[in-house]
């Protein structure tokens with residue numbers, strides 16, 4: 001295998017027609033290069049998008065109330081309504097498919113101006129009311145302290161969890177905020193934690209970094225929201241479909257509030273499961289496209305290699321005849337041709353792989369640099385455009401197989417050369 | 427074990443080309459002894475090369491029989507044929523047939539490569555044979571840098587390296603001037619002295635006269651087959 005006499009022929013063939021060899025090899029090079037860069041770009045897109053919500057409960061949905069659009073049971077159309085604590089209890093009771101249920105309050109009216117004050121520091125932040133369960137739908141990691149718990153809810157404690165940006169504005173660098181007090185819309189709250197969302201790309205109403213979260217019950221009482229629930233999130237139990245569950249939930253709500261069951265506009269909902277499914281289909285489509293284009297280019301490259309090998313075999317007809325006459329077995333000739341084919345393919349492909357990886361690495365560096373330079377902290381939709389080691393190994397395996405297949409017909413042709421015919425070739 | 431290295435009986439060979447069939451060998455009987463040096467003569471197209479190709483297992487025959495070293499050679503697969511060729515037969519061609527991108531030493535060593543002898547070992551052996559041909563200092567030259575006589579000596583060294591029992595030479599001097607032809611014949615005779623049988627196809631009387639036996643082909647049959655008395659005379663003279 002590693003005998004010099006074997007490689008002599010290969011290098012001789014390549015050397016004798018450098019331009020031809022380079023042009024042929026370019027096909028395979030380009031195929032692999034395309035496959036690598038496109039897969040990397042696809043992965044980058046996927047990483048960028050999914051990174052923003054990869055921990056978000058994918059079996060979840062959010063539901064909110066709109067004005068009615070149909071008259072019903074003596075009520076006029078266009079009536080304003082909202083959810084209440086009782087509705088939550090009804091859902092719990094009547095829709096067993098609901099697993100986590102997290103009612104939410106959005107303090108639009110108490111988030112005006114410099115509503116958060118701590119000593120000389122002031123800031124303008126959104127105030128939301130949350131249940132501990134919400135952390136199961138949209139998980140946070142705690143930079144400091146803890147998240148809202150059941151005791152906070154039960155005792156309506158005046159505590160709050162703040163977003164990272166709130167911490168930056170209201171506290172000194174590296175200061176421990178846990179146990180400190182802040183005035184939030186005129187009421188003192190004790191900070192119990194700093195939360196960093198694991199799903200920074202999904203923001204409802206306000207950037208999660210700029211939110212002060214209060215225990216749901218505390219907020220209802222302290223800021224006079226009564227029994228109101230502004231909207232809520234839920235997850236469906238394992239095996240239950242989110243959209244069917246959402247349908248049941250809205251029907252329960254409509255019947256409690258005397259709304260026409262046919263009034264489709266009266267509730268709105270956002271089904272995370274559907275969105276994730278659609279994204280997955282999109283990624284699948286992108287990947288399929290990448291492989292079709294990449295493999296297509298590779299096949300074109302392989303056909304090129306196969307052609308060049310055919311030419312080489314024809315040019316070498318006499319030499320093959322001589323080799324046969326002095327004792328070369330058919331297998332010696334076949335393995336020679338296949339080695340050449342695989343060698344050409346693999347070298348070309350390896351260069352494609354190397355250059356592709358280099359381009360992806362450069363892109364990755366550029367993205368990281370751009371992100372470091374960026375002042376405003378918006379979500380990124382392109383991240384780590386890489387191909388993994390398995391993908392690289394698959395690509396190499398594909399190359400070797402491509403080379404073998406490309407060499408098959410030329411090798412067949414080579415062993416069909418009869419020594420006498422080759423020797424008569426004078 | 428009989429004393430013949432090559433024994434051919436009632437050998438027939440036709441070339442079929444579509445609906446045309448050309449009957450080239452029409453019943454050849456021939457017996458060549460171990461260590462014998464024989465020439466095959468005949469006009470162009472009389473079937474000399476065809477016969478030699480069959481003897482070299484490069485081609486099949488249609489009828490009759492062929493024994494090489496008492497082994498009945500019949501239709502066989504190419505792998506087997508390659509093994510027999512490598513083991514028993516050395517070829518020398520009119521046009522030398524060296525591999526152009528291999529140097530003299532590598533060309534000579536090639537048959538051993540097919541026997542999977544290590545590169546170092548086969549190159550050492552090749553150097554010995556080049557030495558015998560007086561070409562040691564040309565070992566690292568490519569065929570294109572050598573004269574016709576040198577090329578033919580390299581081809582002979584290549585034929586010898588696998589220690590064959592018989593050397594088949596198809597017009598080995600056909601491309602050489604008479605001076606060089608004589609040098610090549612001297613080498614072949616020396617080789618023959620070591621006990622290797624040699625069959626030379628030629629149409630030059632000068633060449634045939636240096637062999638022990640001359641077989642004349644004509645239209646696919648053996649016209650004559652007799653001991654070359656001048657060879658004996660010459661031998662006597664030398665002695």
Ligand SMILES: Nc1ncnc2c1ncn2[C@@H]1O[C@H](COP(=O)(O)OP(=O)(O)O)[C@@H](O)[C@H]1O
Pocket residue numbers: 441442443448450468469470471472473474475476477
């Ligand atoms: N492969 C072949 N196919 C068809 N005809 C051939 C082939 N080889 C040789 N012949 C024909 O067979 C005859 C004998 O050829 P050959 O053995 O080469 O003669 P020589 O070597 O005595 O000149 C010639 O007429 C030649 O044209």
Ligand SMILES: [Mg+2]
Pocket residue numbers: 474475476
């Ligand atoms: Mg001839």
